[in-house]
Amino acid sequence: MSFQRKDLLGLRGMTAQEISYILDTALPMKDVIQRDIKKVPTLRGKTVVCLFYEASTRTRTSFELAGKYMSADTINISTSTSSVVKGESLIDTGKTIDAMGADIIVLRHGASGAPALLGKHVKARIINAGDGFHEHPTQGLLDMLTIRERKGTLEGLTVTILGDILHSRVARSNIWGLTTMGAKVRVCGPATLLPPEIEALGVEAFTSVEEALEGADVVNVLRMQLERQQKGLFPSIREYARLFALNKERLKRCKSDVLVLHPGPMNRGVEIANDVADADFSAIEEQVTNGVAVRMAILYLMMGGGTANGSVH
Amino acid sequence: MNLPDKAQLMDSEGIRRAITRIAHEIVEKNQGVEDLVLVGIRRRGVPLAQRLREKISDIESLNIPLGSLDITLYRDDLSTSHVQPIIHKTEVPFSIDGKIVVLVDDVLFTGRTVRAALDALMDMGRPQAIQLAVLVDRGHRELPIRADFVGKNVPTAKKEIISVCVHEIDGDDSVSIQKLHL
Numbered sequence: 001m002s003f004q005r006k007d008l009l010g011l012r013g014m015t016a017q018e019i020s021y022i023l024d025t026a027l028p029m030k031d032v033i034q035r036d037i038k039k040v041p042t043l044r045g046k047t048v049v050c051l052f053y054e055a056s057t058r059t060r061t062s063f064e065l066a067g068k069y070m071s072a073d074t075i076n077i078s079t080s081t082s083s084v085v086k087g088e089s090l091i092d093t094g095k096t097i098d099a100m101g102a103d104i105i106v107l108r109h110g111a112s113g114a115p116a117l118l119g120k121h122v123k124a125r126i127i128n129a130g131d132g133f134h135e136h137p138t139q140g141l142l143d144m145l146t147i148r149e150r151k152g153t154l155e156g157l158t159v160t161i162l163g164d165i166l167h168s169r170v171a172r173s174n175i176w177g178l179t180t181m182g183a184k185v186r187v188c189g190p191a192t193l194l195p196p197e198i199e200a201l202g203v204e205a206f207t208s209v210e211e212a213l214e215g216a217d218v219v220n221v222l223r224m225q226l227e228r229q230q231k232g233l234f235p236s237i238r239e240y241a242r243l244f245a246l247n248k249e250r251l252k253r254c255k256s257d258v259l260v261l262h263p264g265p266m267n268r269g270v271e272i273a274n275d276v277a278d279a280d281f282s283a284i285e286e287q288v289t290n291g292v293a294v295r296m297a298i299l300y301l302m303m304g305g306g307t308a309n310g311s312v313h
Numbered sequence: 314m315n316l317p318d319k320a321q322l323m324d325s326e327g328i329r330r331a332i333t334r335i336a337h338e339i340v341e342k343n344q345g346v347e348d349l350v351l352v353g354i355r356r357r358g359v360p361l362a363q364r365l366r367e368k369i370s371d372i373e374s375l376n377i378p379l380g381s382l383d384i385t386l387y388r389d390d391l392s393t394s395h396v397q398p399i400i401h402k403t404e405v406p407f408s409i410d411g412k413i414v415v416l417v418d419d420v421l422f423t424g425r426t427v428r429a430a431l432d433a434l435m436d437m438g439r440p441q442a443i444q445l446a447v448l449v450d451r452g453h454r455e456l457p458i459r460a461d462f463v464g465k466n467v468p469t470a471k472k473e474i475i476s477v478c479v480h481e482i483d484g485d486d487s488v489s490i491q492k493l494h495l
Contacts, residue, residue: 021399028383028400037436040386070386300386300400 003301007119007126010135011177019177023145025297026290032069033292043072046303049102050076051093052129053084053109058264058288059129059138063106066295072103072303090114091121098122103303107131112169125302130169138298139263140173142291144181146283147218149290150259155182160212160254161203162246163222163271166193166233170263174220175201188212189222189244192233209244213253220261221246224271237270247273259283318492322467322475325486328448331464332361335446336368338462343413348441350378350409354418354430355401358382360481361448362417380405382416387429409438415462419477421447424458449488451475 003018011019032040048067050060060076067074077097079085084093090109097105102124107115112132119126130136148154159178165171165187178185179202187198188206198205206212213219224240234240251258260272260282268274277284323331343349346369353362359381366379383401385391416430427445434443446462451469467490469475474491478484 025400028386028402031403032386035437039436041432042386042388042391303391 007115007128008137008298008302009116009119009126009128011137011140011173011180012135014177014180016180016182019141019144019181022141022294022297022301023148025301026141026145026293029069029293029296029300030289032296033289038069039071040069041071042300043067043070043303046072046103047101048072048074048104048106048299049097049124050074050106050129051079051097051108052077053079053090053107053114054130056108056129058291059108059136062288062291063127063129063138063295066292066299069292070296070299072299075102090118094118094122094124098124104299127298127302132169133167133172134169135173135176136169136263137173137177138291138295139170140177141298142287142294143170143174143220143261143263144177145290145294146261146287147183147259149286150283151217154178157183157217158186158215159183159218159220160186160188160216161220161222162188162209162212162244164193164225164228165189165198165222166195167225167228168222170220171222172201175203179203186212186216190234190240209246209250210253213250216254216258218259218261219246219251219254220263221272223263223265224267226267241270245269245271245273246276248275251276257281261287263287319489320492321487321489322449323465323488325480328464328486328488331448332364333368335462335464336365336372339365339415339444339446340369340372342444342461346373346375346377348412349415350380350407350412351415351417352380352382352405352409352430352434354416354426355381355383356482357477357479358416358418360479361419361446362415363481365415365417365446378407380407382430382433384426384429384433387432389425389429403433405437409434409440411439411441414440414443415446416443417446419448419479420475421445421450421458421460421463422453422475424454424456427458428456448477449475 050063052060064074105124106127106129108129109131112134114131115126115128128137161171175185185203187203191207194205262284351362351366353359370376381404383403385398385400444461447460448464449467450460450463451467453471472493476489478487480486
């Protein structure tokens with residue numbers, strides 16, 4: 001088993017075997033994060049450039065730390081302080097980074113498909129760290145790792161994704177990954193924030209939170225992306241909170257051992273109630289740790305190598 | 314590749330006797346088992362370390378800590394091929410600070426696995442000393458590394474293959490050599 005793709009663009013089209021392989025590789029990485037000396041020499045001499053065209057704390061820091069824990073040199077470029085403000089195109093910026101010898105470019109971009117485009121023009125391998133409304137594969141993987149750790153398996157679970165499905169790349173990566181791994185996926189949100197053809201992806205769509213939560217094993221609450229809501233898709237934040245926020249009352253409809261996830265950053269009191277966010281059945285902090293582990297696994301699999309039988313003898 | 318000649322070097326009795334002898338040597342060299350811990354290198358060093366622990370416990374009536382080490386992240390050949398080895402868990406659930414660590418592996422060959430294991434141990438703490446126990450030393454070292462305890466020295470050609478089987482993983486206990494006719 002090996003990771004043969006040049007770029008990691010999304011979970012769509014990835015096999016269950018590939019996903020399991022990444023999740024299995026993330027487990028020993030978690031041990032590295034939890035020990036005193038958080039550094040292994042695996043990626044010494046490799047360079048990872050994080051190129052972020054959108055704001056981010058956790059994803060960028062997570063990739064940067066994942067690289068550093070494995071001894072890669074990591075560089076961050078936030079476009080507000082780069083040549084992008086002088087009008088340089090994505091491809092030209094990418095080629096510049098390529099020419100400096102980067103092995104991996106981690107790209108976040110507002111346009112769906114930007115990582116795929118850049119991947120065609122550079123030698124460095126591309127990791128998609130979120131592109132438009134398309135995919136955020138490492139988030140999907142870390143969500144699956146967290147679910148698998150708490151529930152033991154992904155197969156046969158009912159996972160409800162709640163919130164702004166329309167604008168959410170996290171929702172799409174979750175849908176592709178979870179359905180591939182044999183989970184049943186439900187999506188729920190205001191009708192204006194549910195893409196009309198979403199059921200074609202193999203999920204059930206709901207506009208009633210109560211129905212969507214009935215018997216669910218896992219609820220993945222999406223962030224209300226306030227920066228993308230300029231078109232009047234729902235009347236007000238307060239109304240959204242009243243009708244769709246995940247609170248303790250609504251959670252009673254789920255299985256008694258329900259697990260709550262949130263990709264962060266949270267709008268407390270909007271999509272998730274305070275007491276739900278901080279409860280034992282929420283794994284929101286665990287998701288952050290698992291995020292670093294999953295990204296270490298991805299960097300290892302995309303940059304490592306080794307002998308076919310795994311032996312040095 | 315043609316591998317017609319497979320000769321057995323040790324059977325299960327031979328392995329058992331070698332492990333028993335190494336256990337005595339470890340106890341003798343360290344004058345007891347105080348501060349001693351065993352760390353097996355995955356995969357086949359782990360069951361061998363387990364057996365050493367049982368023997369030492371028979372001799373000294375004391376159970377010493379046992380850990381297992383996966384050295385994949387410390388390998389020096391990760392970028393030379395595009396197939397990545399699967400990483401297993403490292404489980405050393407005790408502090409190795411100030412301890413005498415006996416590393417256990419099945420075969421000592423180039424010394425590169427042991428080099429990786431030494432680096433991995435150093436990242437976990439500061440042991441008082443590290444010693445090396447192997448079931449088979451087949452020569453051809455590429456690094457200045459030697460074993461403190463050896464089950465059997467086997468002179469080999471570089472292209473020959475030594476395979477160690479342990480019943481915990483492979484169903485039976487044996488050490489055999491395969492000669493390559495190219």
